[in-house]
Amino acid sequence: MTSILSISLSAILINNFIMSQFLGCCPFFGVSKKVDTAVGMGMAVTFVMGLASAVTWLINTFVLVPLGLNYMQTVAFILVIATLVQFVEMFLMKSMPSLYQALGIFLPLITTNCAVLGVALQNVQNSYNFLESIVYGITGGLGFTLAIVLFASIRERLDASAECPKCFEGFPIALISASLMAMAFLGFSGMKIW
Amino acid sequence: MMSIVYAVLVLGVMGLLFGLILAFASKIFAVEVDARIPAVQECLPGANCGGCGYAGCNGLATAIVEGKAPVNGCPVGGAAAAEKIAAVLGVEVTESEKMIAHVHCSGTCENAKNRAQYEGIQDCLGAIRVANGYKECAFACLGLGTCEKACPFGAIHVVDGVAKVDASKCTACSKCIAACPKHIISLVPEKNAVRVDCSSKAKGKEVMDACSVGCIGCGLCEKTCKLDAIHMEGNIPVIDYDKCKGCQMCAKACPRHIIEPWNTPEKVKELQELKAKQAAAKKAAMEKAAAAKKAQEAASAPADK
Numbered sequence: 001m002t003s004i005l006s007i008s009l010s011a012i013l014i015n016n017f018i019m020s021q022f023l024g025c026c027p028f029f030g031v032s033k034k035v036d037t038a039v040g041m042g043m044a045v046t047f048v049m050g051l052a053s054a055v056t057w058l059i060n061t062f063v064l065v066p067l068g069l070n071y072m073q074t075v076a077f078i079l080v081i082a083t084l085v086q087f088v089e090m091f092l093m094k095s096m097p098s099l100y101q102a103l104g105i106f107l108p109l110i111t112t113n114c115a116v117l118g119v120a121l122q123n124v125q126n127s128y129n130f131l132e133s134i135v136y137g138i139t140g141g142l143g144f145t146l147a148i149v150l151f152a153s154i155r156e157r158l159d160a161s162a163e164c165p166k167c168f169e170g171f172p173i174a175l176i177s178a179s180l181m182a183m184a185f186l187g188f189s190g191m192k193i194w
Numbered sequence: 195m196m197s198i199v200y201a202v203l204v205l206g207v208m209g210l211l212f213g214l215i216l217a218f219a220s221k222i223f224a225v226e227v228d229a230r231i232p233a234v235q236e237c238l239p240g241a242n243c244g245g246c247g248y249a250g251c252n253g254l255a256t257a258i259v260e261g262k263a264p265v266n267g268c269p270v271g272g273a274a275a276a277e278k279i280a281a282v283l284g285v286e287v288t289e290s291e292k293m294i295a296h297v298h299c300s301g302t303c304e305n306a307k308n309r310a311q312y313e314g315i316q317d318c319l320g321a322i323r324v325a326n327g328y329k330e331c332a333f334a335c336l337g338l339g340t341c342e343k344a345c346p347f348g349a350i351h352v353v354d355g356v357a358k359v360d361a362s363k364c365t366a367c368s369k370c371i372a373a374c375p376k377h378i379i380s381l382v383p384e385k386n387a388v389r390v391d392c393s394s395k396a397k398g399k400e401v402m403d404a405c406s407v408g409c410i411g412c413g414l415c416e417k418t419c420k421l422d423a424i425h426m427e428g429n430i431p432v433i434d435y436d437k438c439k440g441c442q443m444c445a446k447a448c449p450r451h452i453i454e455p456w457n458t459p460e461k462v463k464e465l466q467e468l469k470a471k472q473a474a475a476k477k478a479a480m481e482k483a484a485a486a487k488k489a490q491e492a493a494s495a496p497a498d499k
Contacts, residue, residue: 063208067200075205083212087219094223159343160317 004135007128009191011139017115018147019185024115028148029174031106033159038152042145044106046138049119051088052081053137056120057130070124077120085111115144151181230259230282237278239270241346259283269293269366293381294364295350295371297341300391300452301334303355306405317343322375330404333393335378344373386440388433389454395428409452415444 017023024045031041056077064070089107092100110116119140123133154177158164164173235255242250246267248257257263258279265285266276272292312328314320318340321327327336337355349363350370357370361384371379378393390409394401398410411429423437424444431444431453445453446465 059208063204067204068197069201069204072201072205076208079205079208079212083216086216090216090219090223093225160315160319163315 008139012143013188023118032152046141049141050138057133293366299335341370418447
């Protein structure tokens with residue numbers, strides 16, 4: 001129980017995928033112009049990361065490790081994740097159209113998101129068990145959601161006020177604010193958990 | 195050697211397996227999409243601006259195919275897009291009038307009085323947070339360009355403290371209408387020239403104090419209109435463009451010259467000259483009639499005797 005709690009806290013705050021590990025920065029900058037799309041993207045990433053952790057753990061434990069193919073993890077995981085996302089998209093479109101409406105447009109964007117691949121590889125590196133892997137995946141996604149929603153609300157404010165110098169408008173100021181946020185998240189790295 | 199074979203085999207089998215799963219899934223989970231929807235979407239501009247009221251071009255295309263939206267539902271694509279869509283669906287185009295956004299305010303720096311100086315965030319949303327804006331009139335355009343920033347086509351610009359729409363660039367996407375915190379922008383038909391350039395719902399005296407051109411709610415335009423196309427709603431005339439024929443009688447009757455096209459100084463001068471001319475013509479006609487009557491009386495007088 002303690003390990004699960006510490007994994008969650010670590011994934012959300014201390015080792016936040018975007019703010020401390022700099023994984024998944026592409027959607028972080030791409031889909032952070034509005035808070036509601038940022039929430040949608042965050043939810044989709046959480047969903048896919050949770051699922052990917054479970055499936056890649058199974059593949060790794062029952063296929064790759066017994067055959068001594070640990071060095072093929074990256075390739076195999078990319079294959080698994082890409083298939084999984086495609087499959088989930090089709091499944092949602094057919095059986096849960098409302099959820100598809102909410103997450104659908106974001107799903108293809110996450111097919112090869114490095115945060116998703118990152119969570120799969122880190123599960124192996126940290127030798128988590130099945131439950132811990134899933135928890136790490138979901139909470140890592142929640143950490144992503146937290147970061148992207150905070151960032152989107154900052155960007156909304158930046159766009160509303162014209163105080164920004166002309167040469168920094170748009171993407172440059174977004175990069176600067178992201179780096180300031182990363183520094184703020186650095187404050188969590190001093191946190192000790194059990 | 196064996197490890198290489200293993201690796202190739204495992205990945206090959208995995209790839210094959212996943213490929214098969216996806217192939218089957220695409221059959222099992224296939225959702226029937228009307229083939230006309232992508233065809234209709236091809237005809238739309240693809241800017242996903244949301245001006246039609248649907249979430250992006252795909253939403254509108256779906257609605258058009260389902261018959262929930264008219265073929266000319268896209269305000270940006272206009273007649274050209276409507277014709278293409280009609281060709282795809284094999285239906286007739288119902289002619290749509292081109293609409294443009296219009297800012298219903300003439301409170302320029304010269305006309306409208308300020309009650310405070312505002313130095314906060316240069317944005318209307320920010321300005322109304324501070325005691326509902328810095329202008330005396332509560333309905334006035336603040337001229338800080340929230341609409342200008344919202345416009346994806348560069349069709350609206352703040353000139354002399356009031357936003358003005360460039361009719362040639364406006365596509366009626368309604369972004370500015372949604373952005374304006376004062377709610378003083380609306381869509382009007384481009385061809386019809388008669389527009390009310392004020393949004394003030396205040397009483398006459400308040401308007402007089404706040405603005406040198408604002409509508410005082412006298413209702414002369416409503417009385418002048420012969421087509422029942424103009425009605426006073428809370429001290430401000432509202433034009434019903436279904437009935438209005440653009441005769442401009444209301445604009446000429448307005449004592450504050452707040453109804454376009456008779457609101458620019460040149461036009462006002464022209465109007466005064468026109469009125470003077472009409473008055474002179476009337477006077478002349480009356481004199482002529484009086485003279486004719488006199489002559490008739492003079493002519494008929496001897497006959498009586």
